[in-house]
Amino acid sequence: MKYIDEYRNAPIALGLARKIAHLATRPWVLMEICGGQTHTILRYGIDELLPREVELVHGPGCPVCVTPVETIDKAIAVATVPNVTLVSYGDMLRVPGSTSDLFRAKARGADVRVAYSPMEAVKIARANPDRKIVFLAIGFETTAPPNAMAAWQARREGLTNLSLLVSHVLVPPAIRALLTSEQNRVQGFIAPGHVCTITGYQDYEALVREFAVPIVIGGFEPVDLMEAILMLVKQLEKGEARLENQYVRSVSYEGNRAAQQMVAEVFEVADQKWRGIGIIPRSGLRLRPEYAQFDADKIFHLDVVTAEEPAECISAQVLRGVQKPIDCRAFGSRCTPENPLGAPMVSSEGACAAYYRYRRQGPIAKEA
């Protein structure tokens, strides 16, 4: 497949790995931000091909993983209101809230539907004027434009039966939070290529300047990641800190202006809670006052209690790259994709799920 196979080419990827091994003279800790990149690293064993000096830790860029538990509880609460249809991205259905998840809510009679695009929610709202349609609008800067588009379209058409339950997060403030944390070990970042495709990379340049940390915007295939790692190691070995763009086939400096305008039209920046990290100032998006009529929080008066954390779940450390999934005592035994203790084990982009699915070092492997 064109534009895929070239970036999965084994001789090229292995050649880059050899260059990295040749260059690396000291230990370096690198973090890939995006869950999609974590998934590729585990699926192809990218980390196994790196020299001992280069350690990859996994970042908070899994939208499902960082969506606060209250949002899940709110979604379940609103889905069980009579005459409501909740529309969601598929991965959200298995994420445990405090006492249930959307799959179970659906099994007990709630009208929960999976969509790949929020415009499906608009279609459902159009076709069912007597029902209230709520779209669970979660994610990073990548899902913000289509989610904004749904609200914009609904407003334009005068649809009064569609609303959004919003829990949107932004990458640069999360990187800032990681860099200011006392526990931070990360010396270089692979920034998320798809997020930067939308936003461009001005904000990342600011981070490079402020923290003197190298950041390389990376793609999602094995060759992309190997090349991004090589670019970071080169900088680190030379004592440099620059912003570089590995994912040039998709990312431009300005990003996608039309998408940015759509987001700015519908959303405004706000403080946001991240599951596993806590509240990060100005790290999320909420609907602008002009779009209040589409705010499910306001329409349904969603007021839900915060949940307790199971003592065993170390997702706080995993999402900040402080620990790896296999460091967790519950990994693979009491915490599996069928019975997840934390969100990183639920989502296909979650670090714990990626380790379980592709690697499974830890209790299970030892027993086997």
Added chain:
Amino acid sequence: MAGSSKTVTEIACPVPLTAKDTVLLGHGSGGKLSAELLHEIFLPALQNPALAKLDDQAIVQINGTRLAFTTDSFVVKPLFFPGGDIGSLAVHGTINDLAVGGAKPLFLSAGFILEEGLSIGTLRRVVDSLKKAATAAGVQVVTGDTKVVERGSGDELFINTTGLGIVPDDVCLSADQARPGDKVILSGCIGDHGIAILAQREGLAFESTIQSDSAALHVLVSDMLNATHEIRCMRDPTRGGLSSALNEIAERSQVGIELREETIPVREEVRGACEMLGLDPLYVANEGKLIAIVAPGVAGAVLEAMHKNPLGREARVIGTVTQSNQGLVTMRTGLGTTRIVDMLAGDQLPRIC
């Protein structure tokens, strides 16, 4: 909670959900949740030696004749899809469950559960297709049943089938017979059926030319068995895809199975759709493919026989049975690293067959 004055505070993580009090769509996925139902509900209640084999068909002996006996239910949505419909699928799926046990399929039953309001024209189309598929495969539908449920209690039309066939005396295929060194053969490209259905789904519909691979495999199986009897077991990787079928074999035989990524054939259109939708072709359903575990010395002869049959033209060896990693399926990636190929957890696509 860590210092509340800091920006970064500790997590508020969910409590685990361990209650198993509700049937979820994932229980019908053919993956881990399905296995859980089987082991916790059905097997303890119904235990007997034929059932305990957990093959796609039971083989029971009556007056010296070895009967292969299977049942299947079809709830596919939509009823009509590129490359088939629920009627032909019911025939092919049932025949394949018999065929992978080495049986010659003979008779089918068909039970129809109809929803009030279904158009008779639709029913007629389905029954015509079912008849056509049965005739083409040389089996007869010898008994049937019809029930009607109130509007809203079903979704148009469901079909339940039974299949009966005869297993030759010298054929003995079962998922517990894979041995280290054996070769894993796959009859052709994976993922066609699942993606063909998905492309038709409301809310997901995308333009595609992908056809379901729905087909009856009994002639291909018979060609393979004519070439050699050193076939250990066969499976048709339907729900849960290739990975679930191979995981079942690895577990039942207590062996490892190592696949080679570059040898697994996936059509470009299917790969493209999977990339776009975030699916892994290893987990996508097939309705006209089989996997066979064969003794190392006969792989060439089996492939030669398969290549002469249109349904096996793309057959190839995709992996080897190993002593190590018992109960696990692993994959050597194109980069030379090894990863696990786990059984499907939850459900990728409900109501695919």
